Each structure stands twice: as C-alpha cells, then as structure tokens.
Amino acid sequence: MKRMIMMTSMAIAIGCTADLSTEDIKVAPYKDGKECAVSLTFDDSMKEHYTIVAPELEKRGFRGTFWMCGAWMPADPQYDTTHFTWAEAKEMSDKGHEMSNHSWSHPNMTSLSEEELKEQIRKNDEAIIANIGKPSTTFCFPYNAYNETVLAEAMKGRVGARLKEFWLGGQHSPKEYLQKQVEDAMASGSWIAGMTHGINYGYDCYEDPSEFTDFLDYLKSLEDRIWVGTFRDVAAYVAAAKGTTVEVTKTGKVTTVVPSTNLDKTLYETALTLEVNTGEHKIKAEQDGKALEVLYRNDKAFLSFSPFGGAVTIR
C-alpha cells in the first residue's frame, strides 16, 4: 500500500506545474480523500469510557463520540463508580472527544408528550453547555428509538443524529464480524458508526476486552483508507460536501476554484478536501492569501480548503 506523503505546498518544486483540466477537480466525499468513514461512539456515560476508551483512542490518534445522560452523571463519584463525572467529561472534551446529547434521563422518546420530549433534549443541552462549555450538535436516541416527531425535534440546531449503527461488544465483538463492517464500508464508500456500551461491565460488554483494542489496531492499520472521525466531524463534512458547489475555471496555468454554500457557518464549520488529478505533477494552492497543505496519494493531490472562504487558486 502506498503511504500517504504529507508536504506543505511551500516545499514543492515549482518546476513541474500540472496542466489541469476542470474535470480533474472535485470535492472528495471524505476528508483527505479517504474511501470511507468510521465513527466510534460510546453510549451511556460509563466510567470506563473515561478510564479505558478515551486513553486507548488517544494512543492511536483517534477521537470518539460519547453520548451522555445528564441525570446519570454522579453527584458524588464516591457512591457511583459506574459513570464518569462532568469534570471527567470536560477533560475528554478538552482532549478533542465529542461529548454529546443522549437525552437527560434515557426514556424511550417515542412515548413522551411534546413537552417531555422538549424537556429531555433541552435539559441535557443546557447541562452540557454549563459543564463543558461546548454545545452538543449531534444526538443519539435512547434504545435507538425515534419517529418523525422525535427526530425533527432532536435535529434542531444539530448536524446529525445516529440513526444506524453497528454493535461493538458482547456477542458482536468477534474480529470477523467487526472487520466485515469495515470492509463493506470501504467497498461501498459509506460512513458507519459503531455503538459500544461497556468494555468490562454492562449488559453487552466484551467477552474478551482485547477484542476492543484489537479492533482499534485494525482500524489504525487501514488509516490511509479510512477516516476515523467523531460523529460530529463526519456529519458536518458529509453535509458540507453535499451542500457546497465549486466553480472551476482555468486561465493559463492557474486553476481557480470558487466554493459556494448556503450552510450555517457556526454549525457546519469544517474544512473540505479538494481532490485533484495531478498525475506525476506537484501543485501549489492557496486560499485567502494562505498556502494550503497538499497531500499526495495514488497520483492525486488532496488539499484542505474552507467552503466558507474565498477562491482557491492552484498552479
């Protein structure tokens, strides 16, 4: 497998400018032109998410999404050792993990009154802001139960909700099953989200906890092909890639790419990847006066740009 070579555009030899045609340029479906995306998500604010999961993810350079219920966060950690605390949640957030809304107290949301439904979402949103300082912009339904009304309410001000997941843990942990999910995602260019509760305890914990870390190692070994990103980051990227058009024009050796999007910048703030068929050639690119980082892989260049910024020039 070819390794990804990272270089800034400043380091590129200028002697071999690419003669690009407008068809050579498109927005990549996933960050850095990866073939598929995997989000690792963890439900129910379990203590092990803080003590085991987050450190194991960080060791491999991954970040996870943790769906929390405010009502379950221990007021006194001495008497509840099964859930992580708000202070621990803040620490995880500061390390780049996504700490997000799984309702206030984990009811089946399809059986709530309109008032109760709104309260379950609002109360947890407010607790997350108060304790972590960052808004929850994704949602996960308790018991994965939702209907049209619940979904519409939960999606207000959010980039996505977990509606489909593959189970990691319990009887679903064998290597063959987990690797098949990833192989299928690579083959179909899909985004998949894993759902895990406990590692060593809980109703669907791993029979052998090393199956969890082995799976992380497997994902790491495919890092050139798979984007392991938080649910929020992948949801925002996918929406921005769909909601952004690029107009490509060429004058002499300079190709200009003008992005336009109607998406709300505060909610969908993300960098998109432009995929450029360069063949053997190297390119230099800039946007709003700043040189853009360019990655090369398989005769293509991948550069990161803002869909909310000005024209990208490539030479």
Ligand SMILES: [Zn+2]
């Ligand atoms: Zn849950």
